[in-house]
Amino acid sequence: MLYRTAGQFKTSYTADQALFPVRQDAVLLGVILLFAYVIFPLTASEFAYQTLLIPILIYALAAMGLNILTGYAGQLSLGTGAFMGVGAYACYKLITIFPWMNPVVAILLSGVFSAGVGVVFGIPSLRIKGFYLAIATLAAQFFLVWLFEKWAWLYNYNASGAIQVPNLEMFGVYVSGPQAGSTTQYYLVLGIVTLMTLLCINLTRGNLGRTWKATRDMDIAAELIGINLMKSKLIAFAVSSYVVGVAGALYVFMWKGAAEPNVFDIPLSFQVLFIAIIGGLGSILGNYLGAILIVGLPVVLNLVPAAVGLSISSATVEHLNVMIVGGLIIFFLIVEPHGLAQLWRLIREKLIIWPFPH
Amino acid sequence: MKHFTKTAAAAVLGLGLGTAAVAQELYVPNLAYRTGPFAATGIPLMNGQADYFTMLNERDGGIGGVPVNAAECETGYSTEKGVECYEKVKSDALVTQPWSTGITLQVLPKTNVDEIPILAPGYGFSPMADGTVFQWAFNMPAGYWDAASMIVQHMESEGDLDGKKVAFLHLDHPFGKEPLPILEKLAGEKGFELLPIPVGLKEMQNQSAQWLQIRRERPDYVVMWGWGAMNAGAITEAVKTKYPMENFIGVWWAGHDADLRLVGEDGAGYKSISWSFPNADAPVMRDIQELVIDAGLSETNPEEASGVFYSRGVVISAILGEAIRTAQEEYGTAEISAPQLRWGLENINMTEERITELGLDGMVPPFSTSCANHTGHSGGWMLEWDGEKFIKASDLMTANQDDYQDLIAEKAQEYASSNAPWPTNEECSATN
Numbered sequence: 001m002l003y004r005t006a007g008q009f010k011t012s013y014t015a016d017q018a019l020f021p022v023r024q025d026a027v028l029l030g031v032i033l034l035f036a037y038v039i040f041p042l043t044a045s046e047f048a049y050q051t052l053l054i055p056i057l058i059y060a061l062a063a064m065g066l067n068i069l070t071g072y073a074g075q076l077s078l079g080t081g082a083f084m085g086v087g088a089y090a091c092y093k094l095i096t097i098f099p100w101m102n103p104v105v106a107i108l109l110s111g112v113f114s115a116g117v118g119v120v121f122g123i124p125s126l127r128i129k130g131f132y133l134a135i136a137t138l139a140a141q142f143f144l145v146w147l148f149e150k151w152a153w154l155y156n157y158n159a160s161g162a163i164q165v166p167n168l169e170m171f172g173v174y175v176s177g178p179q180a181g182s183t184t185q186y187y188l189v190l191g192i193v194t195l196m197t198l199l200c201i202n203l204t205r206g207n208l209g210r211t212w213k214a215t216r217d218m219d220i221a222a223e224l225i226g227i228n229l230m231k232s233k234l235i236a237f238a239v240s241s242y243v244v245g246v247a248g249a250l251y252v253f254m255w256k257g258a259a260e261p262n263v264f265d266i267p268l269s270f271q272v273l274f275i276a277i278i279g280g281l282g283s284i285l286g287n288y289l290g291a292i293l294i295v296g297l298p299v300v301l302n303l304v305p306a307a308v309g310l311s312i313s314s315a316t317v318e319h320l321n322v323m324i325v326g327g328l329i330i331f332f333l334i335v336e337p338h339g340l341a342q343l344w345r346l347i348r349e350k351l352i353i354w355p356f357p358h
Numbered sequence: 359m360k361h362f363t364k365t366a367a368a369a370v371l372g373l374g375l376g377t378a379a380v381a382q383e384l385y386v387p388n389l390a391y392r393t394g395p396f397a398a399t400g401i402p403l404m405n406g407q408a409d410y411f412t413m414l415n416e417r418d419g420g421i422g423g424v425p426v427n428a429a430e431c432e433t434g435y436s437t438e439k440g441v442e443c444y445e446k447v448k449s450d451a452l453v454t455q456p457w458s459t460g461i462t463l464q465v466l467p468k469t470n471v472d473e474i475p476i477l478a479p480g481y482g483f484s485p486m487a488d489g490t491v492f493q494w495a496f497n498m499p500a501g502y503w504d505a506a507s508m509i510v511q512h513m514e515s516e517g518d519l520d521g522k523k524v525a526f527l528h529l530d531h532p533f534g535k536e537p538l539p540i541l542e543k544l545a546g547e548k549g550f551e552l553l554p555i556p557v558g559l560k561e562m563q564n565q566s567a568q569w570l571q572i573r574r575e576r577p578d579y580v581v582m583w584g585w586g587a588m589n590a591g592a593i594t595e596a597v598k599t600k601y602p603m604e605n606f607i608g609v610w611w612a613g614h615d616a617d618l619r620l621v622g623e624d625g626a627g628y629k630s631i632s633w634s635f636p637n638a639d640a641p642v643m644r645d646i647q648e649l650v651i652d653a654g655l656s657e658t659n660p661e662e663a664s665g666v667f668y669s670r671g672v673v674i675s676a677i678l679g680e681a682i683r684t685a686q687e688e689y690g691t692a693e694i695s696a697p698q699l700r701w702g703l704e705n706i707n708m709t710e711e712r713i714t715e716l717g718l719d720g721m722v723p724p725f726s727t728s729c730a731n732h733t734g735h736s737g738g739w740m741l742e743w744d745g746e747k748f749i750k751a752s753d754l755m756t757a758n759q760d761d762y763q764d765l766i767a768e769k770a771q772e773y774a775s776s777n778a779p780w781p782t783n784e785e786c787s788a789t790n
Contacts, residue, residue, distance in 0.1 A: 047445045055438075096776075149530060156776075159539070159769055160483055160532040162463050166777055177777070178467035256441065258463040260532055262559055263437060299442055314432040315392035318439075 065243030071281035073236035074216025082144035084248025085264030118241025148261035280339025394434030406671020469494035498734035641717030
């Protein structure tokens with residue numbers, strides 16, 4: 001009823017190929033954007049910004065980058081954390097070498113560096129596939145984190161070996177560093193994430209996206225129909241690493257404020273990979289759903305005992321939390337192995353034909 | 359539905375009680391790590407910290423008549439959970455106890471904005487000693503640079519260091535690299551050869567490569583800046599390679615009873631510099647035993663409660679308690695605010711008499727802080743494992759601060775300028 005598509009006629013190819021051929025989808029997205037741009041900023045507390053809104057957006061962006069590579073182009077990568085690190089360190093160096101640079105420009109530029117590194121580590125993908133490629137990207141993971149520790153120039157020879165975000169101004173307002181307000185940072189992150197999402201949706205729908213999907217589904221067949229595998233795979237590595245690098249720069253500059261090399265170690269790669277898998281490989285929406293489940297839910301669950309008035313020790317809550325989230329992950333994967341995005345796709349389909357299923 | 363109504367009613371009741379309880383208390387949250395990879399050291403520390411405040415609440419009704427709420431927020435030593443906890447507690451907290459170098463580095467820049475003091479006793483960032491720059495951060499009773507200086511003094515007391523070789527086994531992490539500038543400087547002055555041997559975070563438990571190197575190089579001393587699983591790994595390797603234990607010296611985090619108990623008698627002679635000592639006969643420990651542990655208000659067990667880390671937790675809470683008391687006296691109010699506590703932390707004077715009054719006999723060396731000196735630079739004792747427990751193997755030593763006074767100021771200034779605008783305390787005229 002709510003999702004009745006009857007009567008929405010398409011009279012041109014353009015209309016048929018539109019981003020949202022079903023009107024309700026566009027309305028739903030409008031509502032979500034309204035919440036994200038207007039209602040959340042009006043109601044959110046500092047705590048909500050710092051533990052829910054900003055990290056969910058950043059993790060979703062990182063997962064989106066990985067999803068382009070793994071979900072669309074079919075190249076399994078375990079190096080996401082390190083590529084995020086490249087973005088973060090590149091942004092740090094850009095900001096400290098060129099202090100006059102606009103922070104947003106620096107963040108967007110830092111993705112270029114991680115794209116370059118991504119392409120270099122993507123070269124083995126031309127020869128090896130699947131799990132073997134995963135091992136090659138694992139090498140990137142170990143090598144890059146080692147480099148962040150050893151190459152003191154990267155952190156400006158800081159005694160602590162960590163990078164610290166300075167206070168950065170944009171048009172007279174602090175956007176980064178301890179002086180920056182959460183609302184400002186949220187809008188900045190939201191703006192960049194919206195932009196990147198738009199870019200990713202359009203890339204995956206276009207010629208390039210189809211090339212990637214063909215590569216993923218069967219690379220020999222793709223080659224036979226004239227797809228240049230080298231180009232397709234390396235572009236996937238570049239685009240994916242770019243998005244991941246931007247996410248890494250946001251991660252440190254708009255959220256954490258400081259980072260030691262081991263922050264970008266393998267647990268971060270796994271976390272982003274889990275978001276992509278649980279959200280749904282080969283989907284854009286899934287990254288957001290996955291990030292809400294993996295990043296947002298534990299924070300909310302931690303608040304529950306106190307809100308209900310139960311006095312459980314903090315350590316016990318943490319243990320329970322890990323168990324509940326773990327259980328939920330298994331539950332969702334059993335119910336829908338293709339991820340949360342597929343779950344939504346099914347729900348939507350059912351809504352469209354409701355109340356008369358075949 | 360009935361069940362739901364009950365739950366909802368309980369929730370409303372709970373919220374009511376919750377707000378009622380906030381009214382009259384000193385809220386000193388602790389970002390604990392009882393879970394995660396470092397839980398083995400976290401649990402005794404947290405138990406010691408919590409038990410001291412429970413004891414104060416039971417014995418004196420809190421501090422200045424106001425009960426202390428030392429609620430914990432679990433981080434599992436993860437920086438992300440640390441941010442979550444910090445945001446959760448910061449609206450009411452008097453102090454932040456971050457308990458990890460990573461969380462400290464994240465919270466440190468925010469202190470000038472949020473105006474909540476950080477208490478990072480004996481960890482964190484050595485330049486924090488400069489109170490004029492780091493107005494809101496404290497790491498008393500002593501810092502890593504003090505420790506490095508005292509360890510070198512100890513080695514020197516056993517004979518001239520000229521021409522000797524000292525291996526520096528350290529965690530390859532900001533924490534492990536912290537004393538390097540001091541050790542390098544002293545190596546140049548005293549003429550010993552310093553051999554830094556890093557242990558990566560991933561190889562903490564398997565240090566065969568590092569110990570092979572030690573066996574080959576035959577250093578006269580091994581100095582260890584270890585943490586968590588690295589200590590047990592190093593100590594068992596040292597026993598295996600038959601390195602003379604009396605020449606093996608660790609920082610205060612490497613003096614954990616449980617690590618040494620693994621090797622028992624074989625570990626006899628191992629040393630660890632420390633600015634806390636477990637004295638079971640101290641009045642404070644007896645009070646805790648009687649009012650907290652025997653009353654069933656603690657999560658600790660007897661073996662743990664006699665250890666170095668438990669007593670360290672007690673000492674840390676006692677220092678915080680003393681700061682609260684100092685602030686209460688200065689401002690004439692029992693319910694102090696966070697900026698008032700900062701003043702208290704800045705004006706601690708732990709003399710021998712005061713330590714006895716607090717019942718901490720022999721558990722912490724005397725020290726005092728000022729607006730310029732946020733570390734206290736207390737002395738320390740060289741503890742030695744006798745096969746069963748740690749004993750004091752030296753008199754109270756004091757660090758030779760002249761060696762790094764300039765370095766503290768320089769590094770602090772460097773931090774301030776890279777984080778501009780960074781307000782410094784211009785009124786403070788005392789020197790570090």
